[in-house]
């Protein structure tokens with residue numbers, strides 16, 4: 408029997424040298440047997456692959472398919488067979504801990520070995536974490552280039568803020584609790600976040616600094632740090648959208664990702680003449696994924712600011728230069744895009760379009776359902792219409808799902824809109840005809856100056872909408 412001290416190498420058949428093995432690995436043959444997909448493998452699944460012709464084994468958390476390696480193993484087939492179908496870490500290390508198995512078996516990776524109870528994170532990590540409440544279910548997976556964490560918060564519209572504090576320490580706030588993960592190795596920034604808001608699923612993908620598979624993701628703990636309420640942001644670019652509205656693109660100075668759901672807002676704070684002034688703004692990301700300034704990454708923030716003659720903060724923001732800083736709060740608000748409804752009617756005036764832009768974008772890109780959106784957009788004159796080109800382009804490419812109507816209060820020689828103010832006639836003209844059954848499929852959002860909001864709310868109630876079927880952005 409072989410031990411770590413007895414040399415017991417076998418003569419390999421011709422064509423089975425290490426060089427031949429490397430050649431086979433580079434031939435394009437699938438040595439994993441699972442199509443190269445990384446799987447989460449439980450111990451009982453691993454145990455099923457215990458035959459010479461179907462041989463898996465795990466070393467330090469990674470599962471390998473060693474079926475094709477059998478005849479290349481310098482210790483012989485019979486020796487290697489002793490480890491198959493099991494977590495062979497101990498056996499492997501006892502015999503030849505120095506062998507660079509990660510390199511030799513790099514084309515044979517099936518996935519990672521998981522605890523049967525892997526979805527229950529606190530159980531999995533009980534020994535070395537401070538996570539006391541059983542309220543975080545999570546999973547993780549990796550490829551050579553990235554590691555991905557999936558959190559199942561079970562709360563619709565979970566609050567999500569993520570910070571990469573150091574290259575191997577990332578902090579995340581989920582529903583008010585801050586947790587910190589000390590990663591096995593360093594990652595880069597920005598991260599890529601995907602959220603399925605309805606079911607509260609949050610996926611965070613981090614790009615590894617150095618390619619390679621990690622045996623563990625690291626360790627997780629609940630942090631007792633005081634949460635940051637404001638983050639510093641630096642202006643990257645600004646440009647005029649209309650005569651009095653500016654588009655501002657900021658970048659967080661730290662590695663921060665703050666998820667702002669459609670229709671929700673952040674507070675922008677700045678020191679104006681020695682006084683701290685703050686106002687709510689609705690970010691317009693992600694609707695403008697790309698601009699003439701390039702792709703907008705996830706750690707940037709885009710806002711539209713109307714320059715009011717007496718607006719302390721708006722004037723300050725519109726006069727900012729590249730490199731100037733402001734502060735931005737955590738996301739606020741409680742708007743939830745109705746997932747039970749199919750038809751959204753949006754009534755907007757002026758910069759009241761900002762929450763509507765992200766609602767439209769999300770409605771048109773929802774992976775879950777097909778929404779129909781009607782936007783009635785009121786402005787003084789055509790040149791005041793914010794992002795008309797964008798809206799026209801979106802409604803042209805989604806003609807069956809997005810209808811945009813412009814209502815202009817100043818008489819103009821303009822053909823594709825209505826003249827006047829929003830009133831009963833306009834509402835009657837553009838609101839669909841529905842009965843009590845079909846009305847259930849509709850929801851209305853209103854956003855504009857206070858007078859506009861009040862009037863629209865009255866008209867919407869007159870049309871028979873209940874409080875939970877319309878939302879007024881304040």
Ligand code: HEM
Nearest residue numbers: 409414415416481482486487489490495499502506508511
């Ligand atoms: C887990 C079950 C395994 C057993 C029981 C086993 C056993 C052995 C034995 C008895 C030898 C000859 C003795 C020696 O060189 O010290 C050997 C050599 C070797 N084995 Fe394994 N082995 C196992 C897994 C693996 C795996 C998974 C790899 C590949 C990544 C591997 C790669 C090698 C290499 C490269 C040598 C030659 C080492 C040298 O020349 O120093 N073995 N093995």
